Amino acid sequence: MSRWYWLLIVPFVALLAPVYLKTEPALGGFPFFYWYQFAVLIVSAVLTWIVYRATRETPQ
Amino acid sequence: MIDGVALTVFIVLFLFVTVLGFYAARWNRADLSSLNEWGLGGRRFGTIIVWFLLGGDLYTAYTFIAVPALMFGAGATGFFAVPYTIMIYPMAMIVLPRLWAVCHRHNWITPADFVHGRYGSRSLELAVALTGLLATMPYIALQLVGIQVVLATMGITGTGIMADVPLIVAFVILAAYTYTSGLRAPAMIAIVKDTLIYITVIVAVIVIPMKLGGFGHIFAAAQAALAAHPKPGSIVVAPAAFGAYASLALGSALALFLYPHSITGVLSSRNADVIRRNAAFLPAYSLMLGLIALLGYMALAAGISTKTTSLAVPLLFKAMFPSWFVGVAFAAIAIGALVPAAIMSIAAANLFTRNVWVRYVRPAATESEESGIAKVTSLVVKVGALAFIIFIPLQYAINLQLLGGLWILQTLPAIVFGLYTRWFHARALFAGWLVGMVVGTAMAASQGFASIYPLHVFGAVWPAYAAVYALIANLVVAAVFTPVCDALRLPRAGDAVNAGDFEDRGLDTVPLTAP
Numbered sequence: 338m339s340r341w342y343w344l345l346i347v348p349f350v351a352l353l354a355p356v357y358l359k360t361e362p363a364l365g366g367f368p369f370f371y372w373y374q375f376a377v378l379i380v381s382a383v384l385t386w387i388v389y390r391a392t393r394e395t396p397q
Numbered sequence: 398m399i400d401g402v403a404l405t406v407f408i409v410l411f412l413f414v415t416v417l418g419f420y421a422a423r424w425n426r427a428d429l430s431s432l433n434e435w436g437l438g439g440r441r442f443g444t445i446i447v448w449f450l451l452g453g454d455l456y457t458a459y460t461f462i463a464v465p466a467l468m469f470g471a472g473a474t475g476f477f478a479v480p481y482t483i484m485i486y487p488m489a490m491i492v493l494p495r496l497w498a499v500c501h502r503h504n505w506i507t508p509a510d511f512v513h514g515r516y517g518s519r520s521l522e523l524a525v526a527l528t529g530l531l532a533t534m535p536y537i538a539l540q541l542v543g544i545q546v547v548l549a550t551m552g553i554t555g556t557g558i559m560a561d562v563p564l565i566v567a568f569v570i571l572a573a574y575t576y577t578s579g580l581r582a583p584a585m586i587a588i589v590k591d592t593l594i595y596i597t598v599i600v601a602v603i604v605i606p607m608k609l610g611g612f613g614h615i616f617a618a619a620q621a622a623l624a625a626h627p628k629p630g631s632i633v634v635a636p637a638a639f640g641a642y643a644s645l646a647l648g649s650a651l652a653l654f655l656y657p658h659s660i661t662g663v664l665s666s667r668n669a670d671v672i673r674r675n676a677a678f679l680p681a682y683s684l685m686l687g688l689i690a691l692l693g694y695m696a697l698a699a700g701i702s703t704k705t706t707s708l709a710v711p712l713l714f715k716a717m718f719p720s721w722f723v724g725v726a727f728a729a730i731a732i733g734a735l736v737p738a739a740i741m742s743i744a745a746a747n748l749f750t751r752n753v754w755v756r757y758v759r760p761a762a763t764e765s766e767e768s769g770i771a772k773v774t775s776l777v778v779k780v781g782a783l784a785f786i787i788f789i790p791l792q793y794a795i796n797l798q799l800l801g802g803l804w805i806l807q808t809l810p811a812i813v814f815g816l817y818t819r820w821f822h823a824r825a826l827f828a829g830w831l832v833g834m835v836v837g838t839a840m841a842a843s844q845g846f847a848s849i850y851p852l853h854v855f856g857a858v859w860p861a862y863a864a865v866y867a868l869i870a871n872l873v874v875a876a877v878f879t880p881v882c883d884a885l886r887l888p889r890a891g892d893a894v895n896a897g898d899f900e901d902r903g904l905d906t907v908p909l910t911a912p
Contacts, residue, residue: 366613
C-alpha cells in the first residue's frame, strides 16, 4: 500500500480528539464547535482527493 | 387547512419522478430478467450516476428529518451526524474498491455472497444475510415517516384508514416502478431528488438566516431555547458527553457501508475508480447534511413550537417560504424517501433471493427465476414496511432502526476482515457475530433502547455507543476462538477467492456485459 494512504488518518485524529468542545473563537457567527467540524469536512474531502490522484493507476 | 399551491407543486413533481421511474427501464436497455441487471443496474454506472445514487441512498429523507429534529430537541448531540459522515469516506476509499473488485470478478450480488465464497460457510452467509434483512426492514419503514410529516404539514389529514391513503398511493407507485425498472429507477430519480434537495438547502441557509438576523443570532437564540428545555440542552457538547458523541460518530461510520443498500450502490459502479473518486466527492452531501442539521436551530430561533420534533423543519419551511417553494421543499423530502426505500427494498430482495431462496429452496434457479423472485420479494418487503408504519407504533420502528445499526456493525469482521485475510475461522466469526448481537441488543434494551450504554469498568463509568462495545466483544470472541477452532481441527472450507481478485486493475475494468 502506498504511503499516501496515511493522510487519511487526519480526519479521525481531528474528530476523535476532544479539542473542539467550545464556542470561542467564533467565525462568521458560527461557534468554534461548528466551524471546526465543517473545516475538517472540507480538509478531509481534499485529502481524499489527493490520495486518489496520488494512488491512481493510469490506464494502459 | 390545505395549501393548494404547495400541494399542486408537490403533486406535479411527484408525478414527474413517477414517469421517470417507469421510463428508467429503457435507460441503457438490457435484459431486466437477470439479477445483475435488475438488482445492480448491470454494474455500469459511472462517477456521476453513482454520486447521485449513493447520495440519495445514504442521506435519506429520514436523516433529513431526524437530524435537525434531534438538534431541535436535544442540541449539539445531533451534530454527530457530521463527524459520522466525514469518517465514512476515508475508510470507504480503502476498503470498498477491494469489495467491488472481488464481487465483480465472481459475479457476486450481495455481501453474503462474498462471505459464502470467501469462507465456504453457509451459517456465516445466513448470519450476514439475515442481519442485513433485519437491519434494512425498519429503515425502509422509517422512510415513510418523511412522507408522512410533509403530508401532515401540508394539511392532508383524515380519519382512520383514510389518513393513510396518500401514503399508500405513494408506496404503490414506488413498488410498481421498482418492480419494472429495478435499480435504474432510483438511480434516475436520485438525480431529480438531489437537485431539489440542494436547491432547497441552499435557499434555506441563505434566506432563513437573513430573516432571523444572521447565524450569530440563530446560535444564541438556540442556546437560550435549549437551556430552557425540561431536559436542558446546549449548542456545544459537554466534555463528559464527548465519549458518547465520538463513539456514536465512529460506530455509525463503520456501520454505514455494511448496510445492504450501501453495498448495492457500490457494486453498481462501472469500476473501482468510480468508488474512489466518489469517496472524495460524496462529502458534498455531508456538508449539506451539516447545514440541514442547523435547520433545527433555525426552527428554535424562529420560535417554532411543536411536541413532535420531526415536524420542526417542515413547520419552519412553511413559516419562512412562499407556498410554491414549500411545495418544492416538501417534494424534495418526499422524493428523498422514495430513492432509499427503493434501493433498500432491492438490496433486501437481492439478499433474500441469493442467500436464502436460491441457497435453501431452489439451488437450480435460472437467472430469470432469480430475478423474478427478487422482484416479488421487493414488493413483499415494501408491503411489510407499509403495514409496519400503519399498524405499529412509530417508536417501535425507531427502536428497531437503532438496533439495526448496532446489528449490521456485527457483520464487520466477516466482511471487512475477509477482504484482507483468511486468518479468522468461519466458526469463530460466527460465534463473534452471535455474541455481538446478543451483547449489543441487551445493552440497548437495558437503556430503554437508547444508543448510549454507560459501561462500568475500573470503578469509572464509560458512556459510549453500545454498537462499539458489542463490536469489541465480537472481535475478542472471533480472535480467541480462531486458534481454538484450529486446535480442535474444525475443518476450514475452501476459499473461492485468489489474492489477485481484490486487485481492481484501475480504469481498464470492463463491465460484465458489454453496454
